[in-house]
Amino acid sequence: MTLPREKMLIDGAWVDGGAGWRASLDPATNEPIADVASASPEDAARAVAAAKRALADAAWRRMDPSDRGRLVARLAALLRRDLDDVARTESLDNGKTLREAKGDASFAAWTLEYFAGLADKVEGAVIPVPGNRLNYTRREPLGVTVHIVPWNYPLQLGVRSIAPALAAGNTVIVKPASETPLSMLRFAKLVEEAGFPKGVFNVVTGSGAVVGPALAGHPDVDGVVLTGSVPTGQEVLKAAARNVTPVTLELGGKSPNVVFADADIEKAAKGAAFGIFMNAGQMCWAGSRLLVHESVHDALVEKLVAFARTWKIGPGLEKDSRLGPLVSKDHLAKVMGYVDVGAREGATLTMGGRRPQAPALAHGNFLEPTVFTDVAPKMRIAQEEIFGPVLSVIKFGSDDEALAIANDVEFGLYAGVWTKDLSRAHRFAAELEAGMVSVNEYPVTFPQSPFGGFKASGIGSEQGLTAMHFYTRQKSVILNLG
Numbered sequence: 125m126t127l128p129r130e131k132m133l134i135d136g137a138w139v140d141g142g143a144g145w146r147a148s149l150d151p152a153t154n155e156p157i158a159d160v161a162s163a164s165p166e167d168a169a170r171a172v173a174a175a176k177r178a179l180a181d182a183a184w185r186r187m188d189p190s191d192r193g194r195l196v197a198r199l200a201a202l203l204r205r206d207l208d209d210v211a212r213t214e215s216l217d218n219g220k221t222l223r224e225a226k227g228d229a230s231f232a233a234w235t236l237e238y239f240a241g242l243a244d245k246v247e248g249a250v251i252p253v254p255g256n257r258l259n260y261t262r263r264e265p266l267g268v269t270v271h272i273v274p275w276n277y278p279l280q281l282g283v284r285s286i287a288p289a290l291a292a293g294n295t296v297i298v299k300p301a302s303e304t305p306l307s308m309l310r311f312a313k314l315v316e317e318a319g320f321p322k323g324v325f326n327v328v329t330g331s332g333a334v335v336g337p338a339l340a341g342h343p344d345v346d347g348v349v350l351t352g353s354v355p356t357g358q359e360v361l362k363a364a365a366r367n368v369t370p371v372t373l374e375l376g377g378k379s380p381n382v383v384f385a386d387a388d389i390e391k392a393a394k395g396a397a398f399g400i401f402m403n404a405g406q407m408c409w410a411g412s413r414l415l416v417h418e419s420v421h422d423a424l425v426e427k428l429v430a431f432a433r434t435w436k437i438g439p440g441l442e443k444d445s446r447l448g449p450l451v452s453k454d455h456l457a458k459v460m461g462y463v464d465v466g467a468r469e470g471a472t473l474t475m476g477g478r479r480p481q482a483p484a485l486a487h488g489n490f491l492e493p494t495v496f497t498d499v500a501p502k503m504r505i506a507q508e509e510i511f512g513p514v515l516s517v518i519k520f521g522s523d524d525e526a527l528a529i530a531n532d533v534e535f536g537l538y539a540g541v542w543t544k545d546l547s548r549a550h551r552f553a554a555e556l557e558a559g560m561v562s563v564n565e566y567p568v569t570f571p572q573s574p575f576g577g578f579k580a581s582g583i584g585s586e587q588g589l590t591a592m593h594f595y596t597r598q599k600s601v602i603l604n605l606g
């Protein structure tokens with residue numbers, strides 16, 4: 125069978141890659157679905173040159189910000205028009221359920237709509253200074269921006285940074301994860317159709333280890349956004365340091381979801397299940413540590429397990445599937461390795477931990493929803509990011525103990541609190557070491573809400589008004605008026 129060949133977009137042209145082709149696999153079967161161009165470092169350099177030329181070209185540089193906003197809004201409308209098709213591509217390539225993929229594509233369109241509206245609202249300030257002088261500031265586009273995207277939300281996390289970058293007048297080079305390039309390539313066709321000038325938006329596909337450093341370390345790149353793992357974040361920082369290039373890093377998590385005795389246990393059990401089993405647990409903000417007050421522990425775990433048993437495991441595109449496969453065989457092996465670690469460390473395997481037995485699922489990367497109880501805070505399964513449907517449940521006795529456990533990890537991305545006590549909710553919101561906290565739901569975000577982590581979870585933040593700061597640079601102008 126000949127597979128469809130997917131080229132990459134550089135300087136307005138669909139081109140082959142200098143490193144050949146790489147098959148993209150369906151995680152539900154591990155069958156190839158497309159051959160995708162694999163870029164060489166030279167391809168990456170050509171994309172940077174194209175983005176630099178497009179930045180200097182009056183067609184983009186002088187475009188009225190309101191017109192730029194209209195272009196981004198048109199792109200949002202095109203994405204909504206093709207949402208079902210884009211979501212099917214995403215589901216097939218990544219494994220996530222169609223329902224999740226549609227939700228992601230819709231969130232991506234919403235993000236474009238939000239930032240489209242900001243394109244002509246990037247304002248400077250007038251500063252009172254001594255003498256007869258006028259001091260004002262301008263916010264100008266940052267320049268050539270590189271967006272390195274992970275495989276867990278290939279479209280949505282790409283668009284999360286592409287939208288403000290385009291709205292602010294930058295040019296863009298996207299590097300999708302090598303496992304899941306198809307939805308971004310499909311999105312690139314919509315960018316073309318929307319009518320962005322050539323070279324403003326480029327997609328370079330291929331190996332992260334080859335293309336990533338070539339982009340992040342290029343002297344003509346003005347900003348790098350990576351969403352990915354901590355080790356990759358460290359590599360990107362090193363590469364960017366060579367040219368003192370600013371970076372935004374959105375990295376991993378080991379987020380605590382803290383349930384107090386006064387919580388609505390029914391809701392908390394469902395929220396905890398969504399927080400770890402959605403997207404097959406492959407979420408940076410997964411609530412992978414469930415901290416439960418000892419008085420409600422057994423009731424909560426019972427409800428959570430009963431709810432998780434109703435989640436049908438199956439291929440993302442199959443109707444009623446609730447839990448899709450993990451992205452790849454390698455990743456499944458890594459996650460199953462943690463199931464062994466948990467058992468060896470002495471935690472109790474209360475649910476799952478195996479591949480499902482149904483013959484139809486035998487060739488895919490499926491794993492049952494897995495729950496460990498009797499987890500001690502220092503166990504590896506309570507400290508390391510597993511990035512799969514594996515929950516570690518930890519008991520606590522007091523508020524102070526809960527807070528100490530919650531904060532005792534290297535990450536600080538997200539945290540959940542379940543309580544009816546307002547003062548406790550605010551105390552935890554203030555004292556949790558996390559860039560985001562949600563109370564009585566898990567997880568939740570909006571294009572308007574800042575998204576970013578503390579500690580090893582990253583640098584900077586995406587979404588919301590403040591995201592525009594990264595994609596613009598401030599200039600101070602002082603005029604002596606005599």
Ligand code: NAD
Nearest residue numbers: 273274275300301332336337352353356359374375376408
């Ligand atoms: P990864 O770090 O392996 O890959 C991320 C991207 O970096 C891919 O496009 C990859 O090809 C590229 N890459 C690989 N090596 C590189 C290098 N040396 N230089 C530059 N780029 C390189 O991450 P992943 O496995 O795709 O995604 C999972 C990780 O992403 C998890 O740790 C997860 O927590 C994190 N994540 C964070 C957020 C967030 O918003 N904080 C969101 C989603 C995922």
